[in-house]
Amino acid sequence: MQSDTIHLIGVYLKTTAKAWFQYRVDAIMRSLAVFLREATGVVVIYLTLMKFQDLNGWNVYEMLFLCSLLFLTYGILIIFFTGLRDFGNTVRKGEFDRYLLRPRGLLFQIIFVNADWFAAVGHGCLGISLFLVTAGKVGVVWNVGTVLYYLFAVLGGVLIQGAIFLLLAALNFYLLETDSLKELLYYDMKKFAAYPISIYSKVIQICMIYVIPFAFVNYFPAQFFLRKQDGAVYPFACLYLTPVVGGGVYLLAYLFWRYSIRYYKSSGN
Amino acid sequence: MNLKPYIAYARKSFLMRSAYRFDHIMQILSTCLQIFIYWEIYRSLYGSSIEVDGISFGMVTTNFVLSLGFSAGFYVNDFYLPQKIWDGSLVTELLRPISFRGRMLAENIGNGVFSMLFRFLPAFVIGVVLVGICPPESAAALGLFLVSAALGYGVLWTISFAVQMTAFWLVNIWSIVTIKNVCINILSGSMIPIWFMPEWLRNLIDFTPFSSIYFTPVQIYLGQLSGREIAGKCLLQVVWIVCMYGIGSVLWKRGQRKLVIHGG
Numbered sequence: 001m002q003s004d005t006i007h008l009i010g011v012y013l014k015t016t017a018k019a020w021f022q023y024r025v026d027a028i029m030r031s032l033a034v035f036l037r038e039a040t041g042v043v044v045i046y047l048t049l050m051k052f053q054d055l056n057g058w059n060v061y062e063m064l065f066l067c068s069l070l071f072l073t074y075g076i077l078i079i080f081f082t083g084l085r086d087f088g089n090t091v092r093k094g095e096f097d098r099y100l101l102r103p104r105g106l107l108f109q110i111i112f113v114n115a116d117w118f119a120a121v122g123h124g125c126l127g128i129s130l131f132l133v134t135a136g137k138v139g140v141v142w143n144v145g146t147v148l149y150y151l152f153a154v155l156g157g158v159l160i161q162g163a164i165f166l167l168l169a170a171l172n173f174y175l176l177e178t179d180s181l182k183e184l185l186y187y188d189m190k191k192f193a194a195y196p197i198s199i200y201s202k203v204i205q206i207c208m209i210y211v212i213p214f215a216f217v218n219y220f221p222a223q224f225f226l227r228k229q230d231g232a233v234y235p236f237a238c239l240y241l242t243p244v245v246g247g248g249v250y251l252l253a254y255l256f257w258r259y260s261i262r263y264y265k266s267s268g269n
Numbered sequence: 270m271n272l273k274p275y276i277a278y279a280r281k282s283f284l285m286r287s288a289y290r291f292d293h294i295m296q297i298l299s300t301c302l303q304i305f306i307y308w309e310i311y312r313s314l315y316g317s318s319i320e321v322d323g324i325s326f327g328m329v330t331t332n333f334v335l336s337l338g339f340s341a342g343f344y345v346n347d348f349y350l351p352q353k354i355w356d357g358s359l360v361t362e363l364l365r366p367i368s369f370r371g372r373m374l375a376e377n378i379g380n381g382v383f384s385m386l387f388r389f390l391p392a393f394v395i396g397v398v399l400v401g402i403c404p405p406e407s408a409a410a411l412g413l414f415l416v417s418a419a420l421g422y423g424v425l426w427t428i429s430f431a432v433q434m435t436a437f438w439l440v441n442i443w444s445i446v447t448i449k450n451v452c453i454n455i456l457s458g459s460m461i462p463i464w465f466m467p468e469w470l471r472n473l474i475d476f477t478p479f480s481s482i483y484f485t486p487v488q489i490y491l492g493q494l495s496g497r498e499i500a501g502k503c504l505l506q507v508v509w510i511v512c513m514y515g516i517g518s519v520l521w522k523r524g525q526r527k528l529v530i531h532g533g
Contacts, residue, residue: 026441033444036451044460051465052314052321180295188302195306199313 012112020117034122061137068130069218073157075124083110087169153221156246163253170260198230216242279379286383300341300392307333308400334396336459336483342389344380345429347446351436406492414490420506427513437524458484478509
């Protein structure tokens with residue numbers, strides 16, 4: 001790590017934020033639109049549970065607490081991983097060549113040169129407001145241990161999703177187009193994760209735990225606090241594994257990225 | 270009026286859409302997954318109860334298969350006009366001896382037919398096999414359902430038509446379009462059946478065009494409406510189409526006077 005790295009990160013963050021918020025009214029409108037778009041699912045859950053009281057034992061506040069983790073982690077994730085989310089475009093336009101020429105690590109640049117601030121604000125605000133509304137109502141006792149657990153769970157959740165983005169980005173070196181794959185492996189799986197995984201059939205549960213470990217982003221951390229009955233069928237250790245799974249899958253994705261980068265062929269001219 | 274050029278536009282956009290096959294397969298899969306998720310959720314919510322408020326689990330499933338299927342099949346390009354304003358090509362469009370609004374509709378119909386055939390139909394068939402749906406109440410109900418579905422598409426399209434016209438005044442309408450789609454997603458009953466919404470919200474929805482899009486056809490399909498109610502609801506769909514198209518057209522006429530194109 002070079003001595004001016006921190007300074008460089010600061011400059012990058014400042015410039016991207018400036019660029020995204022150049023047109024203030026538009027930026028606020030866009031952030032609001034993202035917030036509302038994401039709130040759609042929340043409103044649907046709220047309305048559904050007003051009618052049915054509980055879903056497999058989860059009441060409305062517990063369900064929204066589960067969701068809050070999903071939005072909060074995405075809000076943080078997107079500040080850093082926008083470059084990986086949009087990596088397909090970067091490769092197709094030949095812009096990746098520019099990164100190769102700069103005297104810094106590739107992943108470092110991808111992570112810090114861009115940030116989707118509208119998504120960060122939209123998802124982040126939604127996550128925080130859901131957390132504030134629900135945290136008091138689901139009976140969580142906050143002490144040093146639980147606060148630390150929460151922070152590590154959020155970090156783990158960010159890393160798990162970051163690993164999926166990194167894996168998909170690395171696949172860009174082999175495939176021309178990964179947008180549809182991203183839709184399936186990330187966005188569709190995320191839709192499943194908005195509800196307790198115990199309501200799904202076995203195949204999907206296994207998929208959510210072992211294949212694309214979304215269950216560790218929000219279900220198990222929420223279970224740690226709530227200890228709902230439906231969680232009894234899963235290994236007890238799962239409640240504590242989020243940071244480990246996060247670190248593990250991120251490392252795997254990183255190794256795959258390092259391996260794949262050799263196969264990069266420029267599309268530029 | 271000579272329809273030939275419009276038919277050519279419709280045909281052309283149909284053919285253009287056939288180019289991206291892989292994308293369609295993924296889209297179909299995505300729709301099926303969504304239907305499946307809601308099916309799983311409601312299966313869990315229903316548990317052992319056969320009916321909730323007189324609505325059976327089968328009816329809920331039917332609502333999701335049809336309305337999520339339709340939302341995949343009802344093609345709307347919210348940025349058709351805005352795109353042409355941004356890149357300035359609207360100027361040449363206006364010089365052509367055909368109606369721009371006619372062309373807009375024609376291209377949309379071409380795309381719509383494609384989406385119905387290659388998005389709605391596969392998703393519908395998979396949905397029926399995977400989760401099953403109630404059969405239509407009667408042959409007549411099926412016929413009226415198809416008419417009402419076509420009208421529902423009309424409502425969806427004319428809403429988009431009216432919203433797009435604001436692009437004459439606003440540089441960026443992405444936010445407005447997104448908020449419009451949020452309203453449609455929540456209030457049309459495609460994500461939570463309107464039956465299960467609280468009373469006050471249902472009363473509110475009665476004053477909006479949103480339940481005319483998917484929910485009216487679904488109700489007709491399930492035989493929930495009497496003959497008179499069907500006539501009333503379909504008339505309401507027509508009224509909304511006329512209203513939205515009227516608003517859009519007024520904006521279109523005013524917008525043209527205000528039209529500013531950057532560069533050239």
